[in-house]
Amino acid sequence: TRPPATAADDTAADAPSEAAPPARASRAQAVAAIAAALLLLVVMGRDVATSELAGLALFKQWATDWLMPVFFASLVLFGFGRGASVYDSAVEGAKEGLEVGVRIAPYLVVILVAVGLLRASGALEAMIGLLDPLTSRFGVPAEVLPMALIRPLSGSGATGVMVETIQTYGPDSFVGQLTCVIAGSTETTFYVLAVYYGAVGVRATRHTVLACLTADFAGFVGAVAASHWWFGQASGG
Numbered sequence: 001t002r003p004p005a006t007a008a009d010d011t012a013a014d015a016p017s018e019a020a021p022p023a024r025a026s027r028a029q030a031v032a033a034i035a036a037a038l039l040l041l042v043v044m045g046r047d048v049a050t051s052e053l054a055g056l057a058l059f060k061q062w063a064t065d066w067l068m069p070v071f072f073a074s075l076v077l078f079g080f081g082r083g084a085s086v087y088d089s090a091v092e093g094a095k096e097g098l099e100v101g102v103r104i105a106p107y108l109v110v111i112l113v114a115v116g117l118l119r120a121s122g123a124l125e126a127m128i129g130l131l132d133p134l135t136s137r138f139g140v141p142a143e144v145l146p147m148a149l150i151r152p153l154s155g156s157g158a159t160g161v162m163v164e165t166i167q168t169y170g171p172d173s174f175v176g177q178l179t180c181v182i183a184g185s186t187e188t189t190f191y192v193l194a195v196y197y198g199a200v201g202v203r204a205t206r207h208t209v210l211a212c213l214t215a216d217f218a219g220f221v222g223a224v225a226a227s228h229w230w231f232g233q234a235s236g237g
Contacts, residue, residue: 033081040073100199107194115154124149139228143168143175147182152189152216159183178227185219187212 044066053061079086118124127149132142140148143165151158162179169175189212197205 030081033077036073037077040070044070103201104195104198107198108191111153111191111194115150115157118150118153119157138224140224141175141178144179144182147179148186148220151183151186152191152213154191155188158188174227174231177231178224181223181227182220185223186216187219189213189216 051058076086128145146161150161162183165179166176
């Protein structure tokens with residue numbers, strides 16, 4: 001008969017099994033990865049040598065043509081050289097990314113619908129009309145308020161507002177410059193919170209929203225002050 005199970009046996013059975021170490025790369029795999037990397041360097045060198053550009057223009061062209069291909073090729077060659085199953089790892093990563101996308105899709109739909117309703121219903125214009133008498137006293141034109149109100153909700157919506165503002169007032173106008181600075185100084189707070197908290201299933205955000213909106217407000221104030229100081233000096237104002 002089998003002896004009765006002990007606590008030590010139960011502990012050993014419940015203990016998680018250690019992950020198997022990755023397989024060691026064979027010499028042939030390492031040599032193939034090195035050869036492919038050298039071939040890539042030769043192709044890049046030939047492209048640079050035959051280019052008619054020079055200096056910074058050559059670097060920009062090289063970065064545009066080769067930066068992303070070199071990055072992805074380096075990942076594949078490094079994994080292949082280490083003996084990892086690159087294709088299987090990519091498939092697993094794609095599956096996890098798809099699962100995360102499905103989880104956060106409802107949150108993104110709500111945010112985008114809210115932005116659409118805010119702009120189509122006229123509520124945005126009403127809010128601007130209420131805020132303009134106050135903000136104009138502090139040097140904030142009414143034309144930049146749509147960016148300040150849309151930016152925490154949607155990056156694409158804020159980009160659309162920025163493009164419309166630049167097309168209407170010009171890229172060298174103070175309104176266009178201030179709009180761009182606000183876009184770079186603030187964050188899509190609610191969009192980011194919806195994506196990240198939705199991905200991990202967090203519902204109790206505690207002080208996160210208040211802290212993020214405070215940072216957005218500080219960025220907005222800093223953008224207005226810096227724009228008046230910098231662009232005001234540039235225009236002689």
